[in-house]
Amino acid sequence: MAEIEKAHGIHGTRRRTQFSPPARLSSLPRITRTQRTWCVLLGSLFAFDVVDIYSFSYVAPTITKEWGLSLHSTGIATSSTFLGMFFGAVAGGRISDLVGRRRTIVGGVVLFSVASLLTTFADSVAHLVVIRFVNGFGIQATTGVLIVYVAEMFPRASRGRHQSLLLAIGLLGVPLAAGFARIVVPLGEGSWRWMFVLGAVGIVPGLAAQRVLPESVRWQCARGQVEQATATVERLEVEAERQYGTLPTPVEEPPVLPMGLRELVRGSNARNLLVGAVTMVLVSFAFFGFNAYVPTLLVEHGYSHSASLTLTLVFSLAAVPGALLAWPLVDRWERKWSFLVLTLLAAALLLCFGLTGSAVVVAGCGFLLSMLLQTTTAVLYAYLPEPFPTPLRGLGAGTSNGLGRLSVFSGGFLFAPMLHKLGFTGFFTVIAMILVLGGAVAGVFGIRTAGRALRESTVLSSGTSAHHAVPSLKESL
Structure with missing residues (x-):
């Protein structure tokens, strides 16, 4: 029996060598x-x-x-x-x-x-x-x-x-x-x-x-460093076989090919960059708009400065379980829909946070909101690099992320005037609307990525040639 299992393992390993290193890595069961x-x-x-x-x-x-x-x-x-x-x-x-x-x-x-x-x-x-x-x-x-x-x-x-x-x-x-x-x-x-x-x-x-x-x-x-990539994957495969037994046969993925910088602003890449950038700008602005005025709002509701800072620290502790809350859903459900639902829930909590007159409700909403915003961030981070081909993935995700940080930079000059003109109720209402808009951009115009091969330059996940193809609205949905 041991000899049969050993022979089957060798056969399985040889069968996997017929596939590209990315396909072999992606197909690892755990x-x-x-x-x-x-x-x-x-x-x-x-x-x-x-x-x-x-x-x-x-x-x-x-x-x-x-x-x-x-x-x-x-x-x-x-x-x-x-x-x-x-x-x-x-x-x-x-x-x-x-x-x-x-x-x-x-x-x-x-x-x-x-x-x-x-x-x-x-x-x-x-x-x-x-x-x-x-x-x-x-x-x-x-x-x-x-x-x-x-x-x-x-x-x-x-x-x-x-x-x-x-x-x-x-x-x-x-x-x-x-x-x-x-x-x-x-x-x-x-x-x-x-x-x-x-x-x-x-x-x-x-x-x-x-x-x-x-x-x-x-x-x-x-x-073009395929030998080095293969060596890394083979080490992981050997380790995975020892832990989990015979590995499944991979499903080949779109080839990873070189491409020029200008391809980022063409076809489907341009669309995905626009979706990622707009989403990050809106969500980052809303996220930091909430964080910037939590202590101030708590004081306005009767908490002392000391109690306000203590509650802010408690809110920060909600961040870790909030990120882990994404664990059971981020790979089970489509990311863009999960993200949209999470932004809607967070917006509802934002409205409660800004509209209620109860100090207890403010504290409770603040804790839940701090948790849920990190769940949303975890899903967004998972999604952000996935729509871009490998040669442009760093720049595509980085540009989207960077523009989000730039919106936070601008928020440093806009938050105070907004609060002065709108008051707390108006300020958090606007922040909630901006957050929902960010979720809607990703939910409606983003592409499906959960459990799918990462997109590359010339091939869609279905295997169809599409070097400059723009995903249709039907594909997005």
């Missing part, structure tokens, strides 16, 4: 132990990105007081981070298409870690603005490519779930930053600088990524 290690490592990198972003928000009041700054000056430093994120997302995405996913991830980690450490030496607003711009550039150059890597290096049946796990691990950086700030910031003048030493520790998992992560199999195939 992830291997090695891929679990990748996911934890990628999540750790995301966590230090989150730590660095939140660190500045936690120390900004202290810096403002120590340096005698105006709120305007502090706002400029905050805005410079998001402006850097825009350029980092676009540049990082394109760099990853040219030199590889792993190199870009590691390079982005080194850049934001060094920039975080240099923040500890800041002695002026100008210095802070410049270094926060560089920091934002490195952060988004990293996170934008992390989601591309997961899309390309995990099986098609579970890549969405592992995007949600990546986000959940990363969001652990929020309580980590909050807890560390609670310890070091009260220590005395200048103690806030230690927050950015914590952010610089991200270089440790970054260097580990250089050793542990292989290059993306799809990127290697697009660059």
Whole structure:
């Protein structure tokens, strides 16, 4: 019996060699132990990105007081981070298409870690603005490519779930930053600088990524490095056979072919870029519009400043289970429809949050909303890289992501006037409408991606040649 099973395994392995490396990787029934290690490592990198972003928000009041700054000056430093994120997302995405996913991830980690450490030496607003711009550039150059890597290096049946796990691990950086700030910031003048030493520790998992992560199999195939891609897939197949037994026969996927930069703004690629960009702009604006005024609204409903900050911290703890909430649905149901439904639910909670007069209801809605927005983000992150071909996936997803960050940058100048003119009720009503509009754009005009082969340049998932074909509305639906 053992000899028969062994012979069957060899036959199965030989049968799989007839297929391309991406098809073989995509057809793995479940992830291997090695891929679990990748996911934890990628999540750790995301966590230090989150730590660095939140660190500045936690120390900004202290810096403002120590340096005698105006709120305007502090706002400029905050805005410079998001402006850097825009350029980092676009540049990082394109760099990853040219030199590889792993190199870009590691390079982005080194850049934001060094920039975080240099923040500890800041002695002026100008210095802070410049270094926060560089920091934002490195952060988004990293996170934008992390989601591309997961899309390309995990099986098609579970890549969405592992995007949600990546986000959940990363969001652990929020309580980590909050807890560390609670310890070091009260220590005395200048103690806030230690927050950015914590952010610089991200270089440790970054260097580990250089050793542990292989290059993306799809990127290697697009660059003609088929032997290297095959070697990576064979190692995973051997591991998967030991864990799960005989592997299923792959279904061949569209070939990964080189293509020019201008193809991003042609045919179906142009449509998918427009859908991704508009969705990210609207959803990011609404997301940060909510986060920007949570503490203020809580105070308006009778909570003390201390209680308001405590509730905000509790809301942040809802982020991790919120991301994990996407796990059972992101690969089971079509992503664009899941995303639309989630935005509708979040919008309803936004209306309750802004319209109710009850302090208890505000607190409850705030917690649920903080959770649900991260569920929505997990589904969106899973979807964002999938409509683009491999040679342009980094740039396509990065441009969409970057424009979303640019909308947050603009929100820094728009939120306060909106709140002043509309009041809390009007402000959160508009934010809810913007969120629903973002969900509708993806739901109506987005393409189906859940459980399907990633799209490539010349072939639709059905195998039909379509180098410049624009998906019809029927295909989208």
